[in-house]
Amino acid sequence: MQESLQKRNWSGRAVLLLPYLWLVVFFLAPFVIVFKISLSQTAMAQPPYLPVFDLSTGWAGLREFAAQLSPDSFRLLFTDLIYLLSYLKSLQVAAISTIILLLIGYPFAYGIARAPRGWQPLLVMAVVLPFWTSFLIRVYAWINILQRDGLLNDVLMRLHIVDAPVSWLSSDTAIYIGMIYSYLPFMVLPLYAALEKMDETLLEAAADLGCPRWKTFWLVVVPLSLPGAAAGALLCFIPIVGEFVIPDLLGSSETLMIGQTLWNEFFANRDWPVASAIAVTLLVLLLVPMLFYERLQQRSLEGGR
Amino acid sequence: MADGGKAGRGPAKNEKQPLVRFEAVTKRFGSVVAVEALSLDIGHVEFFALLGPSGCGKTTLLRMLAGFETPTEGRILLDGEDIVSVQPHRRPVNMMFQSYALFPHLTVEGNIGFGLRQESVARAEIADRVAEMLALVRLQGFEARRIDQLSGGQRQRVALARSLIKRPRVLLLDEPLAALDKKLRGETQFELMELQRKLGTTFVIVTHDQEEAMIVADRIAVMDRGRLMQVASPAEIYERPNSRWVAGFIGEATMMEGRLGADGNIECALGRLRTGGTGRARPGDTVWLALRPEKIGMASDRPKGDFNAVSGTVSEIGYRGDTSIYKILLSDRSVMQVALTNASARGGTPFSLNDLVWLSWPPEAGVVLTE
Numbered sequence: 001m002q003e004s005l006q007k008r009n010w011s012g013r014a015v016l017l018l019p020y021l022w023l024v025v026f027f028l029a030p031f032v033i034v035f036k037i038s039l040s041q042t043a044m045a046q047p048p049y050l051p052v053f054d055l056s057t058g059w060a061g062l063r064e065f066a067a068q069l070s071p072d073s074f075r076l077l078f079t080d081l082i083y084l085l086s087y088l089k090s091l092q093v094a095a096i097s098t099i100i101l102l103l104i105g106y107p108f109a110y111g112i113a114r115a116p117r118g119w120q121p122l123l124v125m126a127v128v129l130p131f132w133t134s135f136l137i138r139v140y141a142w143i144n145i146l147q148r149d150g151l152l153n154d155v156l157m158r159l160h161i162v163d164a165p166v167s168w169l170s171s172d173t174a175i176y177i178g179m180i181y182s183y184l185p186f187m188v189l190p191l192y193a194a195l196e197k198m199d200e201t202l203l204e205a206a207a208d209l210g211c212p213r214w215k216t217f218w219l220v221v222v223p224l225s226l227p228g229a230a231a232g233a234l235l236c237f238i239p240i241v242g243e244f245v246i247p248d249l250l251g252s253s254e255t256l257m258i259g260q261t262l263w264n265e266f267f268a269n270r271d272w273p274v275a276s277a278i279a280v281t282l283l284v285l286l287l288v289p290m291l292f293y294e295r296l297q298q299r300s301l302e303g304g305r
Numbered sequence: 306m307a308d309g310g311k312a313g314r315g316p317a318k319n320e321k322q323p324l325v326r327f328e329a330v331t332k333r334f335g336s337v338v339a340v341e342a343l344s345l346d347i348g349h350v351e352f353f354a355l356l357g358p359s360g361c362g363k364t365t366l367l368r369m370l371a372g373f374e375t376p377t378e379g380r381i382l383l384d385g386e387d388i389v390s391v392q393p394h395r396r397p398v399n400m401m402f403q404s405y406a407l408f409p410h411l412t413v414e415g416n417i418g419f420g421l422r423q424e425s426v427a428r429a430e431i432a433d434r435v436a437e438m439l440a441l442v443r444l445q446g447f448e449a450r451r452i453d454q455l456s457g458g459q460r461q462r463v464a465l466a467r468s469l470i471k472r473p474r475v476l477l478l479d480e481p482l483a484a485l486d487k488k489l490r491g492e493t494q495f496e497l498m499e500l501q502r503k504l505g506t507t508f509v510i511v512t513h514d515q516e517e518a519m520i521v522a523d524r525i526a527v528m529d530r531g532r533l534m535q536v537a538s539p540a541e542i543y544e545r546p547n548s549r550w551v552a553g554f555i556g557e558a559t560m561m562e563g564r565l566g567a568d569g570n571i572e573c574a575l576g577r578l579r580t581g582g583t584g585r586a587r588p589g590d591t592v593w594l595a596l597r598p599e600k601i602g603m604a605s606d607r608p609k610g611d612f613n614a615v616s617g618t619v620s621e622i623g624y625r626g627d628t629s630i631y632k633i634l635l636s637d638r639s640v641m642q643v644a645l646t647n648a649s650a651r652g653g654t655p656f657s658l659n660d661l662v663w664l665s666w667p668p669e670a671g672v673v674l675t676e
Contacts, residue, residue, distance in 0.1 A: 204373055205406035207393040209420035210471065223410045 031283070038276035039069040049272045073277035083278065086261040087285070093172075093247070093257060094240040097179040098187075098233050104180065105187030105232060110221075112188070113195035124192065127185050139178055139249050146174050146250070174250035175257075179240055186239075187232040194228025195221070227296070234293050238286050258282060322385050324349045324507050325370065325475060330379035332365050332531075339365040341531040342379070347475075352501050352508045354522035356515060358554070362531040363511045367477050370509065371400045383474065394423075399473035403480040405464035407452045413439075413463050414448040420471040438466035441500070458489050469504070478510040482517065494520050515555050519543065527551050543597075548676045552595040559641045560674075561594045571673070574637035578613050581669025593674045598644035600670040603631065603656065604663050612665040617641065619660045629654045633664060 040049040051068040054061055077083045112123040130138060145151045146168035153165040168174050198221070206216040244259035251257070256264070258278065265275035323346035332340040340362040347353045355363035368374045369381060372393030380387050388396060399420070407416050417438050421431045439445050442462035452460065461481065468476060481497070482490045498521050501508045512518050518525050519539035527534040527542060534554075535547045546552035549560055563573025567588040571578045578594060586592045608614055615635055623630035624647075631643045631654075641664060647654065656662060 199404065199406065201402050201404055201406040202408060204371075204393070205400075205402060205408075206419070207373075208371060208398075208400045209467070210394045210423035211419070212392075212394055215423070220408060220410075 031280075034276045035280055036069075037272050038073050038274075038280050039071060040273045041068075041070070041072065042271050042273055047272070048270050073273040074281070076274060077277055077281060082256075083258075083261060086256050086258040087282075089255050090241045090243075090258040091285075093175060093179065093243075094237045097176060097183065097240050098237045100176065100180055101183055101187040101236050102229060102233060105184060105191055106225075106229070108184070108188045109191035109195055109225075109228075112192050113198075120196070124189070127188050127192075130185065135182065136245065138182065139245055142174070142178055142181065142250060143169065146177070169250060170252040172251070175247050178246040178250045179243065182246060183236040183240060186235040190231035190235065191225060191228045194225040194231075198224050230293055230296055234289060237289060241286060242282060323347060323382075324351075324384065325509075326380075326382040326385075327366070328380040328382065330366075330369065330376045330381060332362070332369060332374060333377045338531050340369075340376075343531070343533055345526060345533060345536065347507060347509060350505050350507060352498065352521055352523045353510070354518035354525045355509065355511045355528060356518040356525050356555075357513065357528035357534075359513055360530075361528040363513075363528050364479060366528075367400070367479055367509065367511045370475065371398060371477055372396050397471075397473055398475040398477060399468040399471055400477040400479060401464050401468040401481050403483055405460050405484075407460060407464055407467070409452050411452070412448065413444070413450045413452070413455070416452065416463055417466045417470055419467060434470055435466075438470050441469070442466045457484055457486075458493075461485060461493070465500075469500075469506075472504075473506065475507045475509055478508060480511055480513070482512075483514075490517070497521055519555070527554065529554075545672060546595065546674070549593055549595065549674050552672065552674065557598050557642055557644075558595045559598070561596070561639070563592060563594065565590050565592045565673070574639070575615050575635060578671070579668040580671060580673050581667070583673050584675070586673050586675045590675060594671040595674055596641070596666060596671045598630065598642045599628075600666050601641070601643045602665045603633075603643050603645060604665070605660070607663045608665040612667055613671075614663055614665040615641070616661065616663050619656050619658050619662060622654055622656070622658060624654060631656065633662060 036053070037049055040051060042048060043050040051065045053065060057064075108127070112120060112127070115123055143150075148165050148167060148169075150168075152168060153162070156162045157165065168177075202220055202224075203216055206220050207213070211219060242259050243257065244263055247257045248260055248263075262275050262278045262282075265271045265278060325345075325347040327343055327345040330340055330343050331338070343362075343366070345366075355366055357363045365374060369376055372388070372391060376389060381389050383397070408419065411419065414432075414435050418431045418435045421434060426434075435448070436445075439447060442465055444459060444462050444466070447455070447459070447463075452463070455463065461484070465481070478497075482493050485493060494517060497508070497510075508521075510518070510521060519542075522539060524536065524538055525542055526536045529550060535542055535551045537545075542551065542555055546555065546558075552558040552560070561571070561573050561575065561578070563571040563578065565583060565586050565588050566572055566577070569580055569583050571580060571592060571594055573594070580594065583592075602608065602612075607616070617633040617635040619631055620634040620640065621630075621632040623632075626647070628644050628646050631645065633641045633643060635641055643664060645655070649655070
């Protein structure tokens with residue numbers, strides 16, 4: 001009896017260990033490597049930076065290695081305006097997109113959650129359906145739709161809403177269209193999950209106590225769906241900040257988002273240290289909303305015991 | 306109404322007319338008939354129970370009164386006014402839900418005060434009335450608690466307080482005690498009765514628990530398949546059921562089929578049984594004599610006196626502590642159920658399996674039923 005209990009304890013611990021192991025191998029270790037590169041200098045070499053970590057040189061080699069590390073790349077990030085502008089641009093696009101996604105996603109999710117039970121799986125399926133096509137292909141399709149002689153201008157001109165073709169592509173509008181289209185499922189699904197598990201008698205109780213429908217929505221439905229909204233906002237905001245494909249294909253080349261700047265440093269300039277510094281800074285930046293969400297969840301967990 | 310305007314949102318217009326009146330109300334869900342051409346009056350300051358097996362339409366009836374369902378046909382009057390087209394949030398009735406339906410994101414105070422905050426009631430008054438309600442359900446000091454920090458019994462009280470704070474004309478209780486354990490349920494039944502007397506409000510309770518309905522209610526409407534089977538006081542329903550269905554649904558009863566003779570006695574397989582009254586039955590009708598287990602006496606010898614008496618053997622004994630249930634196999638192979646109080650402190654039962662016994666009851670103990 002005692003023994004089997006102990007055994008179960010061990011297997012229980014192993015299960016707990018597994019996600020941590022995963023995080024160490026696939027997140028922490030790569031992060032340490034990237035962080036190390038961000039403190040290095042560019043070099044015309046293979047790999048294109050110095051110093052290179054070499055265990056065979058022993059203790060002295062290690063100390064020499066550490067002495068060569070410097071935060072120069074980070075200093076550059078804060079002195080050259082292009083990086084700051086890229087970060088700001090990314091945050092702006094992510095913030096505005098997330099707000100629009102919330103406004104569009106909420107009625108979507110609410111509609112699905114209030115649909116007849118039998119329909120709901122089908123509607124959820126419809127939300128997820130775009131994932132069956134490659135992300136890249138879907139963004140390319142938007143180029144087709146938004147270009148000068150594309151579908152959108154065609155329709156608008158036929159309906160006599162505009163007289164001459166509008167140039168949609170290579171603009172912030174195109175970026176927002178792409179972002180909102182691509183990330184809508186990530187907003188709708190967690191919102192739906194939160195709205196779907198809400199007890200409908202709560203709405204009846206509110207009505208019974210003299211609360212009209214529209215007010216019930218604000219006093220009961222919205223507060224109870226807040227965790228879903230937070231999860232959806234985070235699921236959209238974080239990847240949008242680092243998004244590369246959508247701004248690169250649909251946006252203009254004037255102001256770059258941070259993902260594009262990073263790509264340029266890495267591939268065009270072959271400046272691995274600066275690219276790494278951009279990545280590290282971005283990660284620290286994104287930690288803020290993540291910690292905020294963590295605290296929100298902690299609070300609801302403590303309450304929901 | 307005992308204390309006039311205090312207990313109701315509007316003054317009672319006419320004490321003579323019933324507070325609530327269902328007029329030929331029918332409710333269909335698609336092809337399913339939940340309530341069928343039902344008419345019912347509920348009086349002022351009455352504790353009224355809707356009792357029936359699940360699916361009998363009692364909850365639908367309650368929800369129509371609250372406004373969550375609209376009758377397919379018929380009218381529902383409150384104080385003589387048709388309320389069918391009045392939205393739920395405008396009706397002067399409040400409901401306590403079976404699941405309690407407490408708002409998980411609000412505190413106890415937020416939940417109880419919710420109804421008043423929908424009206425333009427001053428903050429100070431809301432606080433006062435919430436405190437008053439908390440005192441009423443004995444939850445003082447729980448204002449700031451979250452709902453998930455409460456036990457089942459405490460949640461039940463919060464739900465009750467929340468539904469009472471607007472001083473409704475009618476309080477609707479949908480299986481209010483179903484989620485409580487048996488002991489707590491018993492205590493809460495008496496608290497509900499006390500509360501109803503104290504507030505002088507009409508309570509309408511839906512329950513599937515016969516005992517609960519009989520304990521709390523002044524009058525009970527027994528329902529089956531969307532129709533009223535009998536509407537009467539608990540004692541009348543128990544002692545004078547109007548049909549075999551009601552007699553069987555409320556409590557236990559042994560039913561003996563026979564033919565009513567011209568002398569008012571019943572001829573059946575057990576012989577001639579005398580009755581205390583034959584009600585609507587006429588000589589020659591097929592009737593059933595319904596007998597409650599506790600009305601039957603049991604002895605080893607044939608009793609003397611003005612009794613109906615039959616003999617049989619003990620085939621089963623169920624010991625319940627306070628009483629024992631005996632199943633007696635009679636000469637016509639039918640089984641009669643008898644309940645005896647275990648008055649002796651020695652424990653055990655005075656009769657054993659296969660004992661030959663005589664069962665007897667006075668003529669007026671049985672009820673003659675025609676349907």
